[in-house]
Amino acid sequence: MQFFQPSYAERLIAAARLVLVASSLLAIWLDPHEPAEYAELISRLLSGYFLYALVVAALVWSWPTTPALLPRITHAFDLVAFSIFMYFTHGPTSPFFVYLVFALMCATLRWQWRGTLWTAVAALVVLTGLGLYAAGVRHDPEFELDSFIIRSVYLAVAASLLSYLGLYIQRQRSEMTELAEWPQVVPQEQGTLIRDALERAAEVLRAPRVLLAWEETEEPGLQLASWDSGKVHWTRVPPDTFQPLVAEPLAGTSLLCLRLSSPAPMVFRKSSSGVTRWRGAALHPELQASFAIDAALALPLRGETLHGHLLFLDKQGQSLDDMVLGELVAREVAARLDLFYLSRRLKETAAAEERVRLACDLHDAARLEQLVQRIQREWGLRVELKMGEARVQLPGDLAQQIYLIVREALLNAARHAQASAVGVTLNAENEHVRILVDDNGRGFSFRGFYDDAKLTEMKLGPVALKGRIASLGGSLAINSTDAGARLDIRLPLAGPGVRHGH
Secondary structure: OOOEEEOHHHHHHHHHHHHHHHHHHHHHHHOOOOOHHHHHHHHHHHHHHHHHHHHHHHHHHHOOEEEOHHHHHHHHHHHHHHHHHHHOOOHHHOOOHHHHHHHHHHHHHHHHHHHHHHHHHHHHHHHHHHHHHHHHHOOOOOOOHHHHHHHHHHHHHHHHHHHHHHHHHHHHHHHHHHHHOOOOOOOOOHHHHHHHHHHHHHHHHOOOEEEEEEEEOOOOOEEEEEEEOOEEEEEEEOOOOOOOOEOHHHOOOEEEEEOOOOOOOEEEEEEOOEEEEEEOOOEOHHHHHHOOOOOEEEEEEEOOOEEEEEEEEOOOOOOOHHHHHHHHHHHHHHHHHHHHHHHHHHHHHHHHHHHHHHOOEOOOOHHHHHHHHHHHHHHOOEEEEEEOOOEEEOOHHHHHHHHHHHHHHHHHHHHOOOOOEEEEEEEEEOOEEEEEEEEOOOOOOOOEEEOHHHHHHHOOOOHHHHHHHHHOOOEEEEEEEOOEEEEEEEEEOOOOOOOEEO
């Protein structure tokens, strides 16, 4: 049970109550037109209510928190006071009718839709009772049935709108609370991480299905993970599958897609200029068919280690309000995946450095063989690895760089050259390590042999790979043909402790 609660709403209510009763006193003083026998009584009642409002305002504004019982007590007192004011001033047609609307607003701020509902019931009972008394008991000639009906309906409509507003506020608070309570600890197992992230995302957005489509920066290949009624299905598809996942004009924006099965679906997209409308197929047709998507909220994922989209599917009554919350959820999912992948890279790097520190021999190819096996498994690329006969110990950092260079060359062959087979040869020659990479892909955009100087001059070749080789003082030559390409990489054996042997 809460004994104290924040004072923000109570301070606003107290200030509004004070302004309302002060204006009523001023209006009566300027133009007294109440029934003569009750004019003095009403003036005294309002003066007493003003003093009450002044005391409550002083207390509420001086306390850092509000006792939990105070809102209930003051709300009940207000309703009783408003009923008395109306009774002595024309009953159901009293100008103090606006006080009942004020009570509805106070209930919405304090207790959201439930408070509004019960206050509306109480207000309608008061209004109806006053109307029946005026018409059936007093036979008041000033009683107007049409005015009574209009006011009753107005009160009911106002209560309905405020109830919806209260429900909206309550839902927003609940969603923000769920988002704030997202566990800070990231699971160490990727399957658990994906399941937890999708399940939590579905809970926050209240979506029956969630689809996560992403691609790691250093491990190309689209991954798809779907959550449906507590079940998760996770798979990896070739890089070009479902590409582009989102239509090019909509790339990088948040989307609300409605009735995608229609000939010209309506799409709302969020951009720097606001929310605009667009018509057309927002999602890749094969993706839409594979997951039976008819309506979706699609949010871009942007991280240091990945990019992709988070899609909430089949949610009933989704609106643009969901887009802002969805973007927050998408950022949280991207951040958790980033943290996982960065942590994994650190562990792999630490393990690799330890292996290199213990054995930095060119023939210690266990790690390169693991790389070859993974590339073959994930990309369907046949890789043949050949090691030279000469034995040479390498500086630890150079061994690590050779691994990264081979890895990048293989990924480029699979991703960009669309090769089906690659041969990698490593040899120690004099004071250099030579790496030859031959693939049967479609070659580069240029044809012929280009040495390192010419590649640099014409700004050709793989930028990242060239930069890594250049940072080691090495050189790159490329022979590009219609039948494939050969990369000739030479790295100097610089550093202490370099020894040659047979």
